[in-house]
Amino acid sequence: MALLQCENVALGYQKTVLVEGLNLEVHRGDYLCVIGDNGVGKSTFVRTLLGLQPALAGRITLGEGLRPQDLGYLPQQTVVQRDFPATVEEIVRSGCVSRMGWRPTLSKAERARVGENLERMGVAHLSKRSYRTLSGGQQQRVRLARALCAADTLLLLDEPVAGLDPEGTAEMYQIIDRLNHEDGMTILMVSHDLEGVRAYATHILRMGREPRFYAVEPRKEGDV
Amino acid sequence: MEKLVPYLSYPFVQYALVVGVLIALCSALLGVTLVLRRMSFLGDGLSHAAFGAMSLAAVLNLTDDMLLVLPLTVLCAIVLLCGGEKWNLQGDAAIAMVSVSSLAIGYLLMNLFSSSVNLSGDVCTTLFGSTSILTLRTSEVWLCVGLSAAVVALFVLCYHKIFAVTFDETFAQATGMKVKVYRMVLAVVIGVVIVLAMNLVGSLLISALIVFPALSAMRVMRSFRGVVIGAAVLSVVCALAGILISVVVGTPVGSTVVVANLAVFALMSVVGGVKG
Numbered sequence: 019m020a021l022l023q024c025e026n027v028a029l030g031y032q033k034t035v036l037v038e039g040l041n042l043e044v045h046r047g048d049y050l051c052v053i054g055d056n057g058v059g060k061s062t063f064v065r066t067l068l069g070l071q072p073a074l075a076g077r078i079t080l081g082e083g084l085r086p087q088d089l090g091y092l093p094q095q096t097v098v099q100r101d102f103p104a105t106v107e108e109i110v111r112s113g114c115v116s117r118m119g120w121r122p123t124l125s126k127a128e129r130a131r132v133g134e135n136l137e138r139m140g141v142a143h144l145s146k147r148s149y150r151t152l153s154g155g156q157q158q159r160v161r162l163a164r165a166l167c168a169a170d171t172l173l174l175l176d177e178p179v180a181g182l183d184p185e186g187t188a189e190m191y192q193i194i195d196r197l198n199h200e201d202g203m204t205i206l207m208v209s210h211d212l213e214g215v216r217a218y219a220t221h222i223l224r225m226g227r228e229p230r231f232y233a234v235e236p237r238k239e240g241d242v
Numbered sequence: 243m244e245k246l247v248p249y250l251s252y253p254f255v256q257y258a259l260v261v262g263v264l265i266a267l268c269s270a271l272l273g274v275t276l277v278l279r280r281m282s283f284l285g286d287g288l289s290h291a292a293f294g295a296m297s298l299a300a301v302l303n304l305t306d307d308m309l310l311v312l313p314l315t316v317l318c319a320i321v322l323l324c325g326g327e328k329w330n331l332q333g334d335a336a337i338a339m340v341s342v343s344s345l346a347i348g349y350l351l352m353n354l355f356s357s358s359v360n361l362s363g364d365v366c367t368t369l370f371g372s373t374s375i376l377t378l379r380t381s382e383v384w385l386c387v388g389l390s391a392a393v394v395a396l397f398v399l400c401y402h403k404i405f406a407v408t409f410d411e412t413f414a415q416a417t418g419m420k421v422k423v424y425r426m427v428l429a430v431v432i433g434v435v436i437v438l439a440m441n442l443v444g445s446l447l448i449s450a451l452i453v454f455p456a457l458s459a460m461r462v463m464r465s466f467r468g469v470v471i472g473a474a475v476l477s478v479v480c481a482l483a484g485i486l487i488s489v490v491v492g493t494p495v496g497s498t499v500v501v502a503n504l505a506v507f508a509l510m511s512v513v514g515g516v517k518g
C-alpha cells in the first residue's frame with residue numbers, strides 16, 4: 019500500500035482553486051520533488067498534506083497507520099525566526115512537543131532522541147550556541163533536526179536550499195540523500211533548484227493548474 | 243535606608259509591593275512571547291480598551307467596575323489575537339484601530355455623562371494610574387495573588403509548548419498542537435494581566451511593563467529560558483525599586499517604575515555591547 023495517495027485532489031483557498039485533478043502515489047523510500055512557478059500552490063499542497071488546511075475536493079489517504087501529525091515538516095524560514103533568542107538545543111527539543119502530550123518536561127527517551135538528531139545533522143557541537151548567530155546552512159540543519167524529532171517516516175521539505183550558498187546547498191542535498199538512502203525516509207521536497215531535482219528525484223510532480231506526476235527514468239552510471 | 247524602614251510597616255505600602263511585584267512578574271512573562279511574536283503593541287491596544295470599559299463602568303455607576311472591565315478587555319484580546327484570519331484584520335492596524343477608538347469613546351462617555359467635578363483629574367488617574375496602587379483593598383490584593391499564581395503555573399507547565407508556538411506556530415500546528423486553543427488561553431491571560439496592570443502604572447504606560455523586561459533580557463541572554471527568567475527577575479527588581487523610590491520621594495508610581503525599566507534597559511544594552 020502507498021504511504022501517501024492523492025485521488026482527484028483540488029487545492030486552494032475558499033474562493034480560489036489553484037490546482038485540480040491531482041493524482042499521485044508515494045511509496046516508502048521515494049524521493050519526490052515538487053516543482054513549478056511561484057504561486058502555483060506548492061506550499062499550499064504541503065500545508066494540505068499536513069492537515070493545516072482542507073483539500074477543496076478529492077481524497078488524501080495516508081498509509082501504514084500514519085497520521086498527519088506524524089509527518090516531518092521543514093517550513094520556509096520566517097522573519098521572526100532569524101533573530102530569535104534560543105539555543106540550538108531548545109529549538110530541536112520543540113520538535114518533541116506533540117509526543118509530550120500533557121507532560122511538562124521531556125522524558126529520557128525524548129532527550130536521547132534530541133541528542134541523536136543533533137548528532138545526525140552534524141550540529142551537536144553547536145547545541146548551546148544561539149540560533150541567531152548561526153549561518154543560514156546551519157540554521158536549516160537545526161530546523162531539519164527539529165523536524166526529525168517529530169517524524170521518522172515521511173519528511174515534507176519546503177524549499178530546503180532556498181537562500182543557501184553553493185556549498186551549503188551541496189551539503190543539504192547530501193544530508194537529505196543520506197536520510198533517504200541510509201535511514202529509509204521518504205522525501206517530499208518543494209524546490210526551485212532544477213539541477214538538484216534532476217540529480218536526486220525518483221519522482222517529479224510538476225505543479226500547475228493541471229498538475230503532472232511522473233517517475234524519473236533510473237539514472238545510468240556515469241550520467242550527470 | 244533609614245527613611246525607608248518606617249514606610250514598610252504601613253499595610254498600604256506592603257500591599258503595593260506585593261501587587262506590584264506580581265504584576266511585574268506576569269507582564270514580563272507575557273511580554274517575552276508578545277515581543278518575539280512581533281505583537282508588542284497588543285498590550286497598549288488592550289489597555290486603551292480597558293480604559294474605555296472603565297469609563298463605561300463609571301458612567302453606568304457600577305459598584306464593582308471589574309465585572310465589566312475584565313470581560314470586555316478579554317473579549318478585545320480574543321478578537322485581536324484569534325480573529326485575524328476570520329475577519330481579515332491586519333495585525334497592527336487592527337490593534338491601532340481598537341486602541342484609538344476605545345480611547346475616544348471612553349473620553350467621550352466621561353465628558354457626556356460624568357457627574358464628577360474633576361473630570362480631567364479622573365481621566366489622568368486612569369491613564370497614568372497615579373495613586374490606585376497605594377489605595378488597594380485586601381480583596382484586590384488576593385485577586386491579584388490568585389491570578390498571578392495561575393499565570394506562573396501556566397507558564398511552568400506549558401513552557402515547552404509556549405516556546406514551540408512562539409518560535410514557529412505553523413510547525414507546532416503541523417505536529418498536532420492545538421494552536422487555536424493556546425492563542426485563546428494567551429488572549430484571556432493577557433486581558434486579565436492588562437486589567438491588573440492598570441492599577442500599577444495606568445493605561446498609557448502598560449506597554450512599558452510588557453516590552454522593556456523582554457527587550458532588556460534579550461540584550462544579554464542567548465537562550466529562550468535565559469530570556470524568560472531574566473525578564474522576570476529584571477521586571478520584579480524594577481517594580482520594587484520604582485515603588486520604594488516613589489513612596490519615599492513622592493513621585494508618581496507608574497512613571498517611576500517605567501523610568502527604572504528604561505534605566506535597566508540602557509544598562510543591559512551597555513553590558514550586552516561589552517559582552518559582544
Ligand SMILES: Nc1ncnc2c1ncn2[C@@H]1O[C@H](COP(=O)(O)OP(=O)(O)OP(=O)(O)O)[C@@H](O)[C@H]1O
Nearest residue numbers: 031032034036054055056057058059060061062063
Ligand atoms: N491564506 C491565503 N488565502 C488566500 N490565498 C492565499 C493564501 N495563502 C496563499 N495564497 C495564494 O495561493 C497561491 C499559492 O501560494 P503558495 O504559497 O502555495 O505558492 P508556492 O507555489 O509555494 O509559491 P513559492 O514558489 O513562491 O513558494 C498564491 O497565489 C497566494 O497568493
Ligand SMILES: [Mg+2]
Nearest residue numbers: 060061062176
Ligand atoms: Mg512556497
